[in-house]
Amino acid sequence: xxxxxxxxxxxxxxxxxxxxxxxxxxxxxxxxxxxxxxxxxxxxxxxxxxxxxxxxxxxxxxxxxxxxxxxxxxxxxxxxxxxxxxxxxxxxxxxxxxxxxxxxxxxxxxxxxxxxxxxxxxxxxxxxxxxxxxxxxxxxxxxxxxxxxxxxxxxxxxxxxxxxxxxxxxxxxxxxxxxxxxxxxxxxxxxxxxxxxxxxxxxxxxxxxxxxxxxxxxxxxxxxxxxxxxxxxxxxxxxxxxxxxxxxxxxxxxxxxxxxxxxxxxxxxxxxxxxxxxxxxxxxxxxxxxxxxxxxxxxxxxxxxxxxxxxxxxxxxxxxxxxxxxxxxxxxxxxxxxxxxxxxxxxxxxxxxxxxxxxxxxxxxxxxxxxxxxxxxxxxxxxxxxxxxxxxxxxxxxxxxxxxxxxxxxxxxxxxxxxxxxxxxxxxxxxxxxxxxxxxxxxxxxxxxxxxxxxxxxxxxxxxxxxxxxxxxxxxxxxxxxxxxxxxxxxxxxxxxxxxxxxxxxxxxxxxxxxxxxxxxxxxxxxxxxxxxxxxxxxxxxxxxxxxxxxxxxxxxxxxxxxxxxxxxxxxxxxxxxxxxxxxxxxxxxxxxxxxxxxxxxxxxxxxxxxxxxxxxxxxxxxxxxxxxxxxxxxxxxxxxxxxxxxxxxxxxxxxxxxxxxxxxxxxxxxxxx
Numbered sequence: 001x002x003x004x005x006x007x008x009x010x011x012x013x014x015x016x017x018x019x020x021x022x023x024x025x026x027x028x029x030x031x032x033x034x035x036x037x038x039x040x041x042x043x044x045x046x047x048x049x050x051x052x053x054x055x056x057x058x059x060x061x062x063x064x065x066x067x068x069x070x071x072x073x074x075x076x077x078x079x080x081x082x083x084x085x086x087x088x089x090x091x092x093x094x095x096x097x098x099x100x101x102x103x104x105x106x107x108x109x110x111x112x113x114x115x116x117x118x119x120x121x122x123x124x125x126x127x128x129x130x131x132x133x134x135x136x137x138x139x140x141x142x143x144x145x146x147x148x149x150x151x152x153x154x155x156x157x158x159x160x161x162x163x164x165x166x167x168x169x170x171x172x173x174x175x176x177x178x179x180x181x182x183x184x185x186x187x188x189x190x191x192x193x194x195x196x197x198x199x200x201x202x203x204x205x206x207x208x209x210x211x212x213x214x215x216x217x218x219x220x221x222x223x224x225x226x227x228x229x230x231x232x233x234x235x236x237x238x239x240x241x242x243x244x245x246x247x248x249x250x251x252x253x254x255x256x257x258x259x260x261x262x263x264x265x266x267x268x269x270x271x272x273x274x275x276x277x278x279x280x281x282x283x284x285x286x287x288x289x290x291x292x293x294x295x296x297x298x299x300x301x302x303x304x305x306x307x308x309x310x311x312x313x314x315x316x317x318x319x320x321x322x323x324x325x326x327x328x329x330x331x332x333x334x335x336x337x338x339x340x341x342x343x344x345x346x347x348x349x350x351x352x353x354x355x356x357x358x359x360x361x362x363x364x365x366x367x368x369x370x371x372x373x374x375x376x377x378x379x380x381x382x383x384x385x386x387x388x389x390x391x392x393x394x395x396x397x398x399x400x401x402x403x404x405x406x407x408x409x410x411x412x413x414x415x416x417x418x419x420x421x422x423x424x425x426x427x428x429x430x431x432x433x434x435x436x437x438x439x440x441x442x443x444x445x446x447x448x449x450x451x452x453x454x455x456x457x458x459x460x461x462x463x464x465x466x467x468x469x470x471x472x473x474x475x476x477x478x479x480x481x482x483x484x485x486x487x488x489x490x491x492x493x494x495x496x497x498x499x500x501x502x503x504x505x506x507x508x509x510x511x512x513x514x515x516x517x518x519x520x521x522x523x524x525x526x527x528x529x530x531x532x533x534x535x536x537x538x539x540x541x542x543x544x545x546x547x548x549x550x551x552x553x554x555x556x557x558x559x560x561x562x563x564x565x566x567x568x569x570x571x572x573x574x575x576x577x578x579x580x581x582x583x584x585x586x587x588x589x590x591x592x593x594x595x596x597x598x599x600x601x602x603x604x605x606x607x608x609x610x611x612x613x614x615x616x617x618x619x620x621x622x623x624x625x626x627x628x629x630x631x632x633x634x635x636x637x638x639x640x641x642x643x644x645x646x647x648x649x650x651x652x653x654x655x656x657x658x659x660x661x662x663x664x665x666x667x668x669x670x671x672x673x674x
Contacts, residue, residue: 039356047357048198052205054367056213057244058251059084063210077210081203088199091278098275102301105271109304239374247367249334254284257326261294264318268311270302285363287346291327295319340373341366345389398436405441408457410464417469425501426474426545427635430538435579435609435634438462442531442579455530462534466541474545476501502546502638512547516572516645520551523571523602525595527578528555528587535577535609542638543575548645558591568599573641575605576627589625596626603644605629607637 039046059080066076209216217236262277270276276298283294295316302311341349349369353361369389376385387394395403397420404413420429441458444450450458515521524540526533533554540550557566574595578588592604606627622630631637643649 036356043357044198047360048201049205050364050368051202051360052209053371054247054364055084055202055206056209057240057247057367057371059206059210060213060240060244061248073211077207080210081207084206085203094274095278098272102272102275109301112307113304115307236378239378243371243374246370250285250367253326253331253334254281257281257284257322260322261318264322265298265315268302268314268318269305270298270311270315271305272301276301282363285366287350287366291319291323295323340377340391341370341389342391345369345373345391349389396436397433398440401433401437402440402458405437405458405461406454408461410461410468413461413465414468417465421469421472422477425476426469426472427502427542427638428500429469430542431633431635434462434465434538435535438531438534438579439609442529445530446580458531459534462531463537466534466537470541474502474542502542502635502642511646512642513645515570517547517549518570519549520570521549521572522641523551523553523568523574523599525553525558525574525576526555527576529579532577532579535579535607536575539575539577539607539634539637542634543641546638546642548641558594560594563594563598566598568602571599571602573605573644574599574602575607575637575641577607577609579609585621585625592626603628605631605637605640607631607634609633 062080062083063073063076066079067073071079217233217240221233221236258277258279258281261280262273265273265276276294279297280291280294283290286293299312299315299319302315303309305311346366346369350362350365353365353368355361357364372382372385373389376382376387377390386392393400397416400416401413404410404416417429417433420433424432438458441450441455445455522540522543524536524543526536533552537552540552543550553566556562576588576591588606592606595602595604604627606625606629608630609632629640631640640649
């Protein structure tokens with residue numbers, strides 16, 4: 001009966017056809033559409049909240065100063081908000097009075113403008129249309145001297161009979177009754193209700209944000225699910241401090257520019273200089289074109305006031321000199337470094353926020369986008385904001401080097417390396433960039449996705465790069481003169497692995513004996529991987545720079561059939577390099593055994609450059625292999641060799657020779673893990 005039973009086939013899994021977006025992609029798209037719709041429809045709700053958040057960044061340092069004066073949280077917040085409200089009301093009153101005075105003088109300016117336009121029409125500009133007509137007639141005569149065939153000459157014009165006089169209509173005038181006081185109040189107050197309501201919401205939200213800054217920060221961290229609360233809290237506090245400093249500095253610089261512009265216009269004689277100074281300060285928040293927009297009204301007004309053109313030219317010169325001086329001299333000195341936004345992101349953000357929230361969105365586009373970039377650099381779920389809007393390269397230096405190796409472009413690889421060497425030592429560059437780029441190539445070679453031609457290009461580019469970097473000393477570069485930090489700093493998000501120079505740990509390199517300085521004292525042997533020889537070449541170069549004689553040996557020279565022909569004279573130490581060693585490294589154990597027979601007194605160092613390799617984590621596996629030292633970075637390898645050469649570190653075990661060495665090693669051998 002059992003033989004008649006048929007095995008039940010497993011349930012078929014539903015295969016999604018290619019080209020159809022998955023559920024995650026559709027969900028992300030739906031969330032994006034909902035967010036855009038909410039921002040557009042809920043302008044009256046979100047805009048005051050965003051303005052309150054930006055004002056909170058500006059007022060936070062002021063509140064902290066007053067709290068350090070033992071004023072208390074609530075009084076400090078109230079004083080800061082009242083001062084801000086007083087400044088805004090004063091500026092609004094000033095702008096209102098200036099606009100009222102300017103409107104009363106418009107008829108007088110209109111007369112000057114009509115006179116200038118009339119003089120332009122009487123001059124060359126006015127005769128320009130007639131000149132174009134004369135040119136057209138001469139051109140037609142040159143093309144055709146006679147009229148086309150089949151056309152009749154025009155008939156002589158006959159005098160038209162005068163039309164009979166008609167009765168003129170009686171003029172009728174309609175007069176509106178004088179508005180009542182209620183209508184006047186409605187016409188004046190209704191347009192002001194919306195801005196006043198928005199301002200009231202802004203200041204109410206601002207008070208609550210300043211009162212509960214730490215609580216809001218903790219809720220945001222909990223909302224985005226941080227796995228390391230301490231580090232994330234420190235990072236968010238650091239980012240908030242930098243944003244506050246940047247916004248306050250930007251506000252101070254733009255206000256200074258407005259004051260200078262207002263004083264300059266007052267000295268030139270342009271009417272309402274305070275109005276145009278405030279307008280210039282506000283327009284400088286608009287990227288790239290704000291200053292040009294701010295310069296247009298006072299230039300036109302100067303042309304309308306002055307019968308000549310001297311006032312307009314002086315106003316134009318004021319902005320042409322002041323804006324480049326502020327943008328290219330003062331701001332770089334004050335800011336020190338980039339804010340963290342790419343120029344493309346600045347333009348796109350200005351267009352986007354203007355479309356969403358109108359002119360106010362244009363003014364706050366850059367500060368708001370900068371907040372989003374900082375948030376993306378500290379919250380893992382929002383990292384796409386940093387990728388889209390930040391100014392950091394899309395590829396890491398190691399990925400960029402691997403890309404240049406695949407393209408066979410050693411010149412661009414060298415240019416990128418020289419830029420990185422301005423802020424790190426050569427050992428640090430090899431460890432953090434070159435080795436990681438080689439590991440990417442080695443992984444692709446192991447998976448079989450690299451062709452022989454691409455593999456040759458990778459080898460040629462890295463060999464040329466190492467040769468070109470032979471003239472660089474392995475020293476710590478001088479620190480930059482500026483101490484200013486960018487607003488969206490990468491140092492506050494993830495720890496940077498910028499290694500110090502080797503000389504900082506090895507101050508006694510002068511103790512190296514002549515035996516270690518001789519050529520070939522340290523034998524750098526390449527592993528059996530296709531790119532291990534490049535790693536050995538880097539290690540040999542670094543050893544030479546620190547006073548140790550080295551020699552590069554390919555893997556073929558230490559095989560079973562050729563190792564007996566290898567000259568081991570003067571070898572003081574052996575270093576083996578592996579970029580990738582997967583599975584059970586039995587071949588490494590047998591290689592070490594062959595090297596022990598050839599050079600029993602030389603200590604052996606194995607460099608396993610992938611730090612997560614299982615050999616480095618397993619004490620039993622290391623004991624089975626039998627090497628003296630294991631390192632996972634070029635710097636550790638160089639330091640270990642220098643300590644052995646200077647006698648600062650003794651060998652971990654006594655090196656025996658001949659048959660005793662083989663028996664001792666066989667006795668200590670442990671079974672390899674499955």
